[in-house]
Amino acid sequence: MIEFKCLENGFRYIEVTNTKANAKVALNGAHLFHYQRVGERELLWLSDISYFEDGKAIRGGIPICWPWFGFNKDDVSLSQHGFARTSLWEFKSSNETTDSTTLVFTLSDTKETLEVWNYKFSLELKIAISDTLTLELKTTNLDTKEFILTQALHTYFSILNISNVIVKGLDKKPYLDALSWQNMVQDGDIRFEREVDRVYQNIDNTITLVDIDREITIKNEGSSSVVVWNPWIEKTKRMSAMKEDAYTTMLCIESANAFDDARVLKPNESHTLKATIY
Numbered sequence: 404m405i406e407f408k409c410l411e412n413g414f415r416y417i418e419v420t421n422t423k424a425n426a427k428v429a430l431n432g433a434h435l436f437h438y439q440r441v442g443e444r445e446l447l448w449l450s451d452i453s454y455f456e457d458g459k460a461i462r463g464g465i466p467i468c469w470p471w472f473g474f475n476k477d478d479v480s481l482s483q484h485g486f487a488r489t490s491l492w493e494f495k496s497s498n499e500t501t502d503s504t505t506l507v508f509t510l511s512d513t514k515e516t517l518e519v520w521n522y523k524f525s526l527e528l529k530i531a532i533s534d535t536l537t538l539e540l541k542t543t544n545l546d547t548k549e550f551i552l553t554q555a556l557h558t559y560f561s562i563l564n565i566s567n568v569i570v571k572g573l574d575k576k577p578y579l580d581a582l583s584w585q586n587m588v589q590d591g592d593i594r595f596e597r598e599v600d601r602v603y604q605n606i607d608n609t610i611t612l613v614d615i616d617r618e619i620t621i622k623n624e625g626s627s628s629v630v631v632w633n634p635w636i637e638k639t640k641r642m643s644a645m646k647e648d649a650y651t652t653m654l655c656i657e658s659a660n661a662f663d664d665a666r667v668l669k670p671n672e673s674h675t676l677k678a679t680i681y
């Protein structure tokens with residue numbers, strides 16, 4: 404079942420219910436902000452004090468960082484993580500069976516996007532909701548010049564406690580430490596006891612988030628970089644729309660094309676970033 408819903412302030416979202424899962428996707432950012440499998444606790448972390456307003460990023464769920472990840476290298480005054488997460492997308496189509504629902508959203512260039520990023524494009528996000536969650540983000544260059552694309556499906560996972568989770572699958576992978584801007588190599592599994600903000604490279608395998616009560620697997624395609632981020636105590640205090648203890652129950656593992664994994668798209672070329680989570 405697909406229901407079109409609206410908050411009192413006009414903020415629109417789509418609620419999906421099938422025999423396997425329940426999910427909510429906002430038109431602002433084509434942002435999945437709730438996904439729960441039947442009989443399980445919520446998969447995605449969502450801040451209790453997030454904005455739900457058109458033009459503002461939701462804190463939690465899966466923001467779409469596009470067409471740049473992090474700061475814009477050419478103009479650092481532009482919004483971090485690009486404009487897709489704060490743009491109103493168009494709901495294009497849906498496909499339903501009893502145990503699976505697929506929603507398709509699109510975004511195209513406008514006068515406003517051309518002012519900050521001077522390229523014509525089409526962007527399509529396909530979200531498949533079942534006992535597996537799949538997101539496919541397809542970028543097509545409709546311009547006459549090539550562009551460089553960096554992006555991420557910035558997934559906030561809901562965890563029981565950051566001190567007990569382990570991330571497996573990144574042992575021996577090189578990473579850029581975004582706190583010191585040094586190139587490092589991962590030694591063993593990742594455990595968390597301080598702020599972590601890292602862009603792992605050369606990833607061609609699945610990543611597993613091991614929590615006390617469950618294991619979540621993330622498989623990426625069209626991507627060889629993964630961002631692992633937890634702001635810990637001090638940064639959380641400086642973050643917007645996050646309570647002080649928020650860092651204890653969230654962990655971002657982001658399916659990305661970032662830094663060395665940036666993609667160049669020539670006119671008429673497409674690139675698809677796909678994340679499968681189960």
Ligand code: BG6
Pocket residue numbers: 460483484557581600601630632642643657
């Ligand atoms: C992560 C970055 O991807 O996003 C962090 O690695 C950043 O450095 C975080 O703080 C959140 O960004 P924002 O713009 O949503 O506050």
